[in-house]
Amino acid sequence: MGYYCSKCKHAITEGVHQYSMDRFGKALCMEHQKTAETQYYCDECKQTITYGEFKFSTKNFDMPLCRDCQPEIEEKISAPPQNFKLNQTSKIEFGKSSPKKEV
Numbered sequence: 001m002g003y004y005c006s007k008c009k010h011a012i013t014e015g016v017h018q019y020s021m022d023r024f025g026k027a028l029c030m031e032h033q034k035t036a037e038t039q040y041y042c043d044e045c046k047q048t049i050t051y052g053e054f055k056f057s058t059k060n061f062d063m064p065l066c067r068d069c070q071p072e073i074e075e076k077i078s079a080p081p082q083n084f085k086l087n088q089t090s091k092i093e094f095g096k097s098s099p100k101k102e103v
Helices: 014-024 029-033 051-061 069-078
Strands: 084-086 092-094
Touching: 014 084, 051 069
Parallel strands: none
Antiparallel strands: 084 092
16 A cells, blocks of 8 residues: 655655654655644544643653543553452452451
8 A cells, every 4th residue: 555645645655654644643745744733643532632732641641642531541540450360160350359367
């Protein structure tokens, strides 16, 4: 599959295409990348985000996120790990601890 600049329709490499999509949100040749305005996108929902959101989220979450996705990711990151074990029928039981023995 070939890649083409969305402005001039010249062929571009896969690497140039990937860089352009990540950085500008559209396929651009190297010449048109020089004059293109940098846009930032949320890694989760691909929505356009501001530079401030980009800067804040990469600092706090190590990835660009919109304001709507930040609480979801924060919840995933801060959630305590689940305890689980296999019961005798080989089914996974979550959050159950083994009975304590009294001495």
